[in-house]
Each structure stands twice: as C-alpha cells, then as structure tokens.
Amino acid sequence: MYTDKVMEHFTNPRNVGSLDDADGVGEVGNASCGDIMKIYLKVEDNVIKDIKFKTFGCGAAIATSSMVTEMALGKTLDEAMELTNQAVAEALDGLPAQKMHCSNLAADALHEAIKNYKESNG
Amino acid sequence: MKQIYLDYNATSPVRPEVLEAMLPFYKEQFGNPSSVHWAGRAVSGAVEQAREQVAAAINASPAEIVFVSCGSEGDNMAIKGSLAALKDKGNHIITTAVEHPAVLETCEYLEKNGYEVTYLPVDRDGLLDLADLEAAITDRTVLISVMWANNETGNIFPVEEIGAIARKHQIRFHTDAVQAVGKLEIDVQKANIDLLVLSGHKVGAPKGVGAVYIRRGTRMVPFIHGGHQERGRRAGTHNVPGIVALGKACEIATAERQAYYERVRALRDKLENGLLQQVPDIKLNGTPDRDQRLPNTLNVSFAYIEGESLLLNLDMYGIAASSGSACTSGSLEPSHVMGAMCVEVTLAHSSTRFSLGPETTEEEIDSLLEVLPATVQRLREMSPLYNCGKDAEECLTCETVKRL
Numbered sequence: 001m002y003t004d005k006v007m008e009h010f011t012n013p014r015n016v017g018s019l020d021d022a023d024g025v026g027e028v029g030n031a032s033c034g035d036i037m038k039i040y041l042k043v044e045d046n047v048i049k050d051i052k053f054k055t056f057g058c059g060a061a062i063a064t065s066s067m068v069t070e071m072a073l074g075k076t077l078d079e080a081m082e083l084t085n086q087a088v089a090e091a092l093d094g095l096p097a098q099k100m101h102c103s104n105l106a107a108d109a110l111h112e113a114i115k116n117y118k119e120s121n122g
Numbered sequence: 123m124k125q126i127y128l129d130y131n132a133t134s135p136v137r138p139e140v141l142e143a144m145l146p147f148y149k150e151q152f153g154n155p156s157s158v159h160w161a162g163r164a165v166s167g168a169v170e171q172a173r174e175q176v177a178a179a180i181n182a183s184p185a186e187i188v189f190v191s192c193g194s195e196g197d198n199m200a201i202k203g204s205l206a207a208l209k210d211k212g213n214h215i216i217t218t219a220v221e222h223p224a225v226l227e228t229c230e231y232l233e234k235n236g237y238e239v240t241y242l243p244v245d246r247d248g249l250l251d252l253a254d255l256e257a258a259i260t261d262r263t264v265l266i267s268v269m270w271a272n273n274e275t276g277n278i279f280p281v282e283e284i285g286a287i288a289r290k291h292q293i294r295f296h297t298d299a300v301q302a303v304g305k306l307e308i309d310v311q312k313a314n315i316d317l318l319v320l321s322g323h324k325v326g327a328p329k330g331v332g333a334v335y336i337r338r339g340t341r342m343v344p345f346i347h348g349g350h351q352e353r354g355r356r357a358g359t360h361n362v363p364g365i366v367a368l369g370k371a372c373e374i375a376t377a378e379r380q381a382y383y384e385r386v387r388a389l390r391d392k393l394e395n396g397l398l399q400q401v402p403d404i405k406l407n408g409t410p411d412r413d414q415r416l417p418n419t420l421n422v423s424f425a426y427i428e429g430e431s432l433l434l435n436l437d438m439y440g441i442a443a444s445s446g447s448a449c450t451s452g453s454l455e456p457s458h459v460m461g462a463m464c465v466e467v468t469l470a471h472s473s474t475r476f477s478l479g480p481e482t483t484e485e486e487i488d489s490l491l492e493v494l495p496a497t498v499q500r501l502r503e504m505s506p507l508y509n510c511g512k513d514a515e516e517c518l519t520c521e522t523v524k525r526l
Contacts, residue, residue: 002434010434016504027506034428034448034456034471038506054506056468058430058447062504102448 003093006063013062015069017052023121026112028105035061035102037109039069043117046076053109060095060103064088068106077114083107123440126486130324130479131273131301131419132444136367137326137480143370144328147363155360156351165362172369176333179372180299180318181309188334188352189365193300194224196319196334197267199345199356200296201228204265204317205237206343208294212262218242218250218279219462221269222298226458229267238262247409248277248463255284259291266295270302270318274446274459274475275408276419278306285314294340300324300332304375305383305416316340320372322364326480327371331364378480386478387417389487393476394420396491401498407465407473418478421446423460423469426508427501432474435497441490446473468507 002010022040029035035057042050051073053065068088072080085107089095095104127135147168153161155169173184190196205215217229219241229239240258242250255266266288271278281297288295296317299308304325310318317340322331336342336355348357375382391412398404403425408415424432429445436443446457448471455461460470476490502508 007434010431011438013504031468031471032455034468036506054504056426056505056507057428059434061428062431 001096002059002063003095005091005093006060006095009063009066009092010059013053013066015052015066015073016054018054019050019052022052022113024113024115024117026109026114026116028109028112029057029061031056033102034058035105037061037065037105039065039106039109039113041113041117043077043121046078048072048075048077048080051110053106058099058103060099061105063092064095064104064106065109067091068110072110077117081111081114083110124489125440125442126489127442128476128478128482128486128490129442129444130482131276131475131477133323133329134326134479135481136323136328137371137374139374140326140328140367140370144363144367147366151362153362155362156349168366169360169362172365175369175373176320177335179303179308179376180320180335181311182318182335183338185353186335186338188336188355189360189368190332190334190356191330191358191361192332193222193298193319193321193324195345196321196332197222197224197296197298198228199342200317200319200334200336201225201232201265201267203342203345204294204296204340205232207341208264212260212264214238214240214260214262215265215267216240216242216255216258216263217267218244218269220244220248220272220274220277220459221267222273222300225267225269225298242268244462246464248272248275248407248459249409249414250279252280252283252287255287259287259293263291263293266293268295268297270297270299270308271306271416272408272459273301274457274473275421275463276301276416276477277408278302278414278416281313281315285312288316289314301416301419303372304379305386305418307379310335310337322368322371325368325371325375327367328364331361331368333368382480383417386480386482387412389478389482389484390418390420390476392484393478393487393490396487397422397494400491400495405465405469407460407463418482419475420477421473421475423465423472424474424498424502425469425472426505427472427498428468429472429474431501432472432497435501436490436493439489439493439497441493444475444477446475447471 019040155166318335407421429447456470
C-alpha cells in the first residue's frame with residue numbers, strides 16, 4: 001500500500017517532538033477524521049533554524065509530517081510557504097489515493113506555524 | 123521473522139484435514155452433482171454428506187441447509203428473500219446498529235426502497251436492551267435480524283431470548299452467526315431461529331463457501347434465479363470442493379469446540395490481563411463480562427494513538443491484527459460499531475482487535491505482550507494528544523461517529 005519511502009519515514013521519523021521556546025506553532029486536522037498534526041518552529045533571520053512535529057494519525061500522516069520537517073528545515077519562510085502537500089507526497093514517491101485528502105496535511109500545518117510566527121512577530 | 127496471525131475474525135487458514143478432503147473434487151471427482159451420469163453421481167453423495175455435517179453443527183435437518191458462496195450472500199438472501207415472501211404481511215425490519223455491513227447495508231438499501239428499519243441501539247459496552255426490541259415491534263414487523271456475536275467486539279447477543287420474543291410475536295428471526303460457529307454451541311431449535319448464516323473461511327474451510335439454515339416451512343423468494351439446485355432455493359452450479367470443505371470444517375469444529383473454547387479463552391484472557399496491566403490509558407471495547415464475549419476476541423483502544431499506525435508497527439514485528447480506524451476501513455469514519463457504542467472518537471480511531479485462532483500459541487501471546495507496550499509508548503511520544511495537559515475527553519454527546 002505504502003511506498004518504501006513512506007515506510008522509511010514512518011519507521012524512522014525525523015524531527016519528532018516539540019519546542020518549548022517555539023517561535024511559531026501550527027496545528028491542523030481534527031480528531032473525527034483521525035489525523036491531527038502539530039508543527040513547532042524556531043526562526044532566525046527569516047530562516048527555519050529548527051522544526052519539530054507531533055502527529056496523531058495513520059502511517060501517511062506520520063510520514064508526511066516527517067518529510068515536511070525535513071524539507072522545510074533551513075528554508076526561508078517564503079520558500080517554506082511555497083511547499084505544498086502535493087510536493088510532500090511526491091517527495092515520498094506518492095501516497096495511496098484515499099490518503100491524499102485525509103492524511104496529507106503536513107504542509108498546511110507548516111504554513112499555519114509560519115502564519116502563527118508572523119502574527120506574533122508582525 | 124516469525125509471523126504471528128491474530129486476525130482470525132477476518133479469515134482463517136484452511137485446515138490441513140479440510141484441504142485433504144476437498145482436493146479430490148478438483149481432479150478425479152470433478153463432476154457436476156446435478157448430472158445423472160457417473161461423473162455427477164460420484165459427487166452428489168459428497169454434497170449431501172456435507173449438508174449433513176453442516177446441519178449437525180447447528181442441530182438442524184440436512185434439508186434445511188442451503189449452500190451459498192459467502193456470508194454476505196447468505197445475509198442478503200435471508201433478508202431480501204424473507205421480505206419478498208412476506209410483503210403482504212408487512213414491511214418493517216428490526217436489526218441492530220452494530221451488525222455486519224452485509225446486514226446493515228442490505229437494510230439501508232431496503233429503506234431506500236420503501237421498507238422501514240429499526241436499528242436497535244447498544245450501550246457503551248455494546249450490549250442490547252431487549253426492552254428496546256419488544257418496544258420496536260409493530261404489527262408490520264416481519265423480520266428480526268440480530269447477529270449471534272459481534273465481529274469487532276466479540277460480544278455475544280442473547281439469541282435465545284430474542285428467539286423467544288420473535289416466536290411470541292410470530293416474527294421471523296434471522297441471525298448472522300458467522301463469528302459464532304465453531305466457537306459457541308449453536309442450536310437453532312433452542313434459540314428458535316428461522317434463518318441462520320454461516321461462512322466457511324471463518325471455520326477453517328476456504329473462502330467462497332457458506333451456508334444458510336432455513337427452517338422447514340419458512341417461505342422464501344430465491345435471491346439467485348436460475349437452475350433448480352438446492353431445491354430451487356439457490357441457483358448456480360455447486361461449488362463442490364468448497365461445500366465438501368465446509369462440511370468437513372463444521373464436523374471438526376463441532377468435535378473440537380469445547381476443547382478449543384477453553385484453550386483459546388485461556389490465551390485471550392492472558393493477553394487481555396497482560397495488556398490491561400501493562401499499558402496505561404487503555405480501554406476495553408465490548409462487555410467486561412468475558413463469558414458474554416467470544417473466547418478468541420479482544421478489542422481495545424490505546425488512548426492518544428491511531429489504529430493504522432499501530433497496525434503498521436506491529437506488522438514490522440510480523441504481527442497481524444486489525445483496527446476500527448477510518449484509515450483501515452477505507453472510509454473517512456471510524457468503525458460504526460465503536461460509534462454505536464459511543465466510544466470517544468480518537469479512541470474509536472485507535473480501536474484494535476486481536477482475534478485468536480486454533481493455531482495461536484502461548485509463545486505468540488508472550489511475543490505480543492513483549493512488543494506492544496513499547497510500541498504504543500513510541501507512538502504516544504509522537505502524538506500531540508499525549509501529555510498535552512488535557513485529559514482524554516469523555517464522549518458525552520455521542521455525536522461523534524454515530525452512523526445511525
């Protein structure tokens with residue numbers, strides 16, 4: 001069902017955890033659909049210096065969360081805003097069709113975290 | 123890696139003796155039992171012997187057994203065939219909110235076609251209140267359909283009491299006994315059952331065969347029209363190897379039932395005790411009264427984590443189980459059984475079923491108990507719901523995942 005890359009990220013997820021002194025936090029999803037993703041950012045000079053995630057959800061939800069943190073780390077906020085759910089899924093060599101909508105929200109969580117940072121540092 | 127299969131409620135391997143019994147019917151005994159010549163005669167006896175074996179397993183007469191292709195066909199045939207035959211008497215069905223989709227979807231289809239259906243609720247332990255059943259009966263009620271045991275929780279329903287109520291009101295009683303056969307004593311006389319459905323692949327026969335018990339004198343409209351097989355009750359060339367296998371599997375299951383019950387229950391109880399002791403924030407789904415649950419089934423929810431990710435982790439250790447999460451059901455909603463039981467929605471997504479079988483060993487249960495607590499903890503450390511300062515929410519409104 002899942003690609004090797006999805007399983008690799010699911011088995012060894014990158015950047016799991018939270019940041020107590022996060023500059024921005026974003027959360028998307030809801031319990032009823034079975035996926036909740038939370039992303040924590042540390043920002044310096046407009047660049048993502050550290051990023052962590054916590055996810056309640058299926059294999060795809062965990063793998064996309066892991067992948068988005070890897071893709072966003074070191075990027076400027078503008079570059080990170082350009083990351084799409086589609087790009088995250090492609091970086092994982094694709095997701096099963098039924099997972100594209102429900103469990104592919106990691107870029108949204110990242111964008112929410114960036115917005116949260118901008119609001120509190122605007 | 124050693125493989126540990128704990129999903130017997132989904133399907134079971136064909137038992138070696140059963141496979142042995144069915145093989146000749148693919149080769150030398152290939153005939154069509156409806157044929158008059160030597161090739162047909164050679165196999166018709168085997169079909170009738172299987173009918174006797176199936177009948178004996180549920181205390182019925184062989185003539186009351188009709189072979190079908192699977193449990194879903196059996197349920198469709200029992201329900202639609204009854205309603206068509208009874209359309210002058212009424213149009214109301216009473217069933218439960220926790221039936222298998224083969225019954226629920228059939229009832230929902232019938233609702234769209236002018237029938238009325240009452241879906242009896244269950245309580246938080248997944249149990250029925252028979253006062254609800256009595257209260258739901260009207261003079262238009264023609265069928266009560268209640269499963270013998272629930273596939274997800276293992277809860278056993280009081281079929282004898284339901285049969286007595288149905289008999290008192292002269293309403294036909296159908297039960298989906300797919301999960302009960304081979305695990306519990308099944309007596310269609312004692313329980314006043316008019317229609318009972320069983321499936322081969324849950325009792326050690328292959329997929330693709332099942333049977334419906336139709337009490338003598340129960341009028342039915344055939345569901346599959348065609349040839350005169352099964353005394354006109356179900357057309358279609360007999361699946362001879364499958365039927366022979368079903369007969370053999372029923373015979374073995376009946377002979378071994380009591381010993382199997384005790385053995386598998388001891389293993390299930392060990393697993394249940396172990397998990398409840400070792401894993402904090404765990405919820406049992408189903409009745410805590412273990413006598414009222416199938417001896418092989420355990421369904422639990424691990425707070426803060428989702429079922430599919432747990433199954434994938436267990437799969438890496440070679441352990442096969444199943445989940446009521448939306449992700450494994452192929453829909454966006456978690457299990458309707460958990461919804462009907464008013465299980466809080468994240469707990470519903472994390473419901474995990476372990477169903478043991480004849481080949482399950484104590485070593486396998488020990489392996490699971492060794493692996494599972496750490497796996498759950500690993501996923502919890504990843505979850506935004508864990509240690510977030512909020513307690514797991516109690517479901518008060520029951521709005522969460524109620525399907526019906």
